[in-house]
Amino acid sequence: xRARTLARDDVLKVVDLLRRNREVLAPFCGRGxxxxxxxxxxxxxxxxxxxxxxxxxxxxRYLLPHIERLMRSRNDHGDLQYSPTYDETPRALFGIxxxxxxxxxxxxxxxxxxxxxxxxxxxxxxxxFLVNVVCTHLRLDIDDQCFCVCTDxxxxxxSHFDLQLMDLGDEFLAVAxxxxxxxxxxxxxxxxxxxxxxxxxxxxxxxxxxxxxxxTSWFAAxxxxxxxxxxxxxxxxxxxxxxLECGGCTFVCPACxxxxxxxxxxxxxxxxxxxxxDSCALAGFxxxxxxxxxxxxxxxxxxxxxxxxxxHYFIQRELSMACVxxxxxxxxxxxxxxxxxxxxxxxxxxxxxxxxTPLVNAAKTPx
Amino acid sequence: MTSPxxxxxxxxxxxVLDRVVxxxxxxxxxxxxxxxxxxQTAFRRFRPGQFAQVSVFGAGEFxxxxxxxxxxxxxxxxxxxxxxxTAALHHLQPGQRFAVRGPYGNGFPMDAYRGKNLVFVAGGIxxxxxxxxxxxxxxxxADYGRIQVxxxxxxxxxxxxxxxxxxxxxxxxxxCYLTVDRAAPGWTGHxxxxxxxxxxPGVEVPVDNTIAFVCGPPIMFRFVIKDLxxxxxxxHCIVSTLERYxxxxxGKCGHCCIGVAYVCVDGPVFxxxxxxxxxxxx
Numbered sequence: 036x037r038a039r040t041l042a043r044d045d046v047l048k049v050v051d052l053l054r055r056n057r058e059v060l061a062p063f064c065g066r067g068x069x070x071x072x073x074x075x076x077x078x079x080x081x082x083x084x085x086x087x088x089x090x091x092x093x094x095x096r097y098l099l100p101h102i103e104r105l106m107r108s109r110n111d112h113g114d115l116q117y118s119p120t121y122d123e124t125p126r127a128l129f130g131i132x133x134x135x136x137x138x139x140x141x142x143x144x145x146x147x148x149x150x151x152x153x154x155x156x157x158x159x160x161x162x163x164f165l166v167n168v169v170c171t172h173l174r175l176d177i178d179d180q181c182f183c184v185c186t187d188x189x190x191x192x193x194s195h196f197d198l199q200l201m202d203l204g205d206e207f208l209a210v211a212x213x214x215x216x217x218x219x220x221x222x223x224x225x226x227x228x229x230x231x232x233x234x235x236x237x238x239x240x241x242x243x244x245x246x247x248x249x250x251t252s253w254f255a256a257x258x259x260x261x262x263x264x265x266x267x268x269x270x271x272x273x274x275x276x277x278x279l280e281c282g283g284c285t286f287v288c289p290a291c292x293x294x295x296x297x298x299x300x301x302x303x304x305x306x307x308x309x310x311x312x313d314s315c316a317l318a319g320f321x322x323x324x325x326x327x328x329x330x331x332x333x334x335x336x337x338x339x340x341x342x343x344x345x346x347h348y349f350i351q352r353e354l355s356m357a358c359v360x361x362x363x364x365x366x367x368x369x370x371x372x373x374x375x376x377x378x379x380x381x382x383x384x385x386x387x388x389x390x391x392t393p394l395v396n397a398a399k400t401p402x
Numbered sequence: 403m404t405s406p407x408x409x410x411x412x413x414x415x416x417x418v419l420d421r422v423v424x425x426x427x428x429x430x431x432x433x434x435x436x437x438x439x440x441x442q443t444a445f446r447r448f449r450p451g452q453f454a455q456v457s458v459f460g461a462g463e464f465x466x467x468x469x470x471x472x473x474x475x476x477x478x479x480x481x482x483x484x485x486x487x488t489a490a491l492h493h494l495q496p497g498q499r500f501a502v503r504g505p506y507g508n509g510f511p512m513d514a515y516r517g518k519n520l521v522f523v524a525g526g527i528x529x530x531x532x533x534x535x536x537x538x539x540x541x542x543x544a545d546y547g548r549i550q551v552x553x554x555x556x557x558x559x560x561x562x563x564x565x566x567x568x569x570x571x572x573x574x575x576x577x578c579y580l581t582v583d584r585a586a587p588g589w590t591g592h593x594x595x596x597x598x599x600x601x602x603p604g605v606e607v608p609v610d611n612t613i614a615f616v617c618g619p620p621i622m623f624r625f626v627i628k629d630l631x632x633x634x635x636x637x638h639c640i641v642s643t644l645e646r647y648x649x650x651x652x653g654k655c656g657h658c659c660i661g662v663a664y665v666c667v668d669g670p671v672f673x674x675x676x677x678x679x680x681x682x683x684x
Contacts, residue, residue: 105412108459115499117459119410150667151652154410293656296412296649298462306460310649313656321657323647324464324485327620329660339659348662 037217039225040232041207046200047083048224049166050075053127057164060097061129062087072097072128085202086172089132089181091363093289097126098142098159101286105155105296105308120307121155127164131196133189134181134361136167138289140195144353145292164215167196171239173246180362182375184247185254188359191240203235249362249375253382258356260385262347268334270384274341274377275334277370282314284364284373285340290357293320315340341377411652414457414501415441421496425480426560429527430492431469433478436502445502448472449509450534451643451671454479455651457501461490465648465666468505469530469563471537480530480562506651507670510535510615510641512542519547519608523626525554525596525618529562531643531670532617536570543575548608554581554596554622558589579605596622597629609633614640616674627674640674 041049053059059075061083070090075083108117131139143160146153170176170183170190183189192199197216201208208228211217219225260266285291295313298306313320315336322328330336343349344357358374365373372380407413420433436442448454448468456479457463464487466479483492494500512535520539524532539546551570555561561580570578579599581592592602596618600607614635616626623642630640646658646665658665661680663672672680 110459113498115416115459115501117413117501119407119413146654149653151411151654152409153654154407154412157409292654294649295655295657296463298460300460308459308463310655313649315656321647323645324488329646343659346662 037211038228038233039209039211039220040203040228041200041209041224041226043206045224046085046207047080048222049198049200049219050080050083050129052219052222052224053129053164053166057125057127059127059129060094062090072130075129083129085130085168085200086175088175088178089135089361089363091287091367093138093287093361093363094128094131094135095138095142095289097128097163098139098156099146099292099294099312102309102311103155105310107301108306108308110304110306119154121158123158123162125162125164126159127166129166130168131165132170132176132361133167133192134183134186134359135289136165136192136195137183137186137188137355137359138361139165141290141353141355141357141359142292143195144355145357148353165196165198165212167192167199167212169199169201169240171202171243173243177243177246178362178366179248180365180373180375181247181360182249182254182362183360184244185249185252186356186358186360190243191236201236201239203232203239208232208236249365253378257378257381258345258347258350260381261342261345265385266338266381267384270381271334271338273384274372274380275332275337277372278316278333278337279369280316280318280333280336281369282316283367283369285314285316286312287363287367288357289361289363290344290359292357315343337372337377341374344374412503412650414455414463414503416499417502419494419496419498419500420476422494425562426555428484429480429482429562431478431480432491432494433476434500434502435477437499442477445505446472446477448505450512450538451510451531452505452507453531453651453670454502454504454506455648456481456487456491457503458487458490458494459501462487463649464488465506465651467531467534467643469533471534471541473538473541480527480533482527504651506666508668510643510671512538515613516545517547517611519612520549521607521612521614522549522551522553523596523614523616523618523630524552525622525626526556526560527562528616528618528622529553530617532615533563533566535615536576537566540570540573540576547611549576550607551576551578552581552596552599553579554583554594554599554618556583558582558586558591595625597625600629600633607633609635612639616640616642637675637678638673641671642674642677643670644672644677645670 060072061075070087104120106119146156196212199210293313294310296310298308301307321330350356365375416437417434423431453465456466469480481488483489522532570576585593644665648658649655651666653664653667
């Protein structure tokens, strides 16, 4: 069995062990709702939190930084020189939530799958050790917006972590999800787990699952309606009218992948090429040189985002869905058109049994 | 060449600018080659309709159609100065270095079109990607049926690749019809939109066993498509290449994703049947 137990007092020793040969990032609490991932140091080590509201700024940034340098170039009297710049620092993410683990699993499928592999993502990912913490604290871990139970990504991740820790009350259950995680069990802080521990885990998860407020039970139906193009333009317009085009939903999304690339001057005749997170919510996202923009209306852009996330075609393409139920988009959206609201608006517009209203509208909605 | 960065899909390779030829105002043709000869050999296996990413460090990178045919000895881009990066390329002098990566995209399936009539309809700089196919088809003349080119520009001074156009007008194996929106002194040819050439006396567009290539500004595209469908040409026999804002060219940056397709990897060549299902303006 790949499970062990761990005394409550020994949980942060996992951080200490990881710090021997890695930079460790862990969650901390600021004031109020402010929570964030930061590098663990000798000074802040004791303030690492196990239970806390999930930070809005998603930990995907350790794989896909907000701004990342790709290459450096130098133009020396016409002699052009340039070389890529990689970050291969060994890192560990301690305390990553299950939804964000699923987000990374999606990024893996997207950046490392199909014909082209992203070399920057690949190097960061290869050097990253994931310690998942299961959300069990009903008040601290689970927000009103969380809906991982609907996307089937939580509260306990099933895979894609190296090590998973779960609070059983008086002690912690540790599960290994990779050979590297299993090797970690050699440390003396881990003790064998029994069948009783496992049944305690099931009991807790059953209780936790029942506590989610945002259940968006229509999520699966929405996937079907979006995939079939059966959502009325009027519904997208209603959603678009509430979008303030800030891009917030995409920037906090653990499964959003879009980026733009820009060159900037860093010295005389020296430049660096960087990539930055970009957002399909922004009007300039599809604007070409010369000004032509094939996607102008805000509701077209909203339609695009939810189609890309929910259409069966893309779920099949990556074998994973670009929504992991973290609820961040719902929390940050000024117009309240995060994923749970969109699902609800689609349900409201589509579910009425008024058979005189055609459900299919042909041209505008993608198939 | 095996480099330690061979796996880096975003890393372009150094290219040398050989010479620059002014084609029409604001549009120049840049002849170039890779500094590393083996890269040049590999690159020249591109297919008509594919594209490349062009880097001018400090300004950025942009996608560019490949106007040469792989059957031609030289590699070149034809670029309109329209934004920051294209303007930076226009400022380069012969001998200076820039960088290129590619070729990318699906390209036109020229092998699958063997035995068919090829009808090329282009407007303005839409001739750039189609030039590759036309030259390719002429180099494999026996493989194809009739070859027709319908090309229109705003004014006679904006007809691109004039030496090629004159050559095609005077060749036996290809029918080439030109038109301009507004004549200029000395212009004795047709005046009107591209579609009006289809109705010109003496012109007969084959419809059976035909592939129509359509490239040009959005408004021209819409009218030409209407004309072709009106002639009973099936939507799956009309092909075009889509242009979208792109940053990576390899299906990662997300900018060119429309409908269920990433234009850079699933396109840029699509049939009109596919295009109308993508649900977005061309």
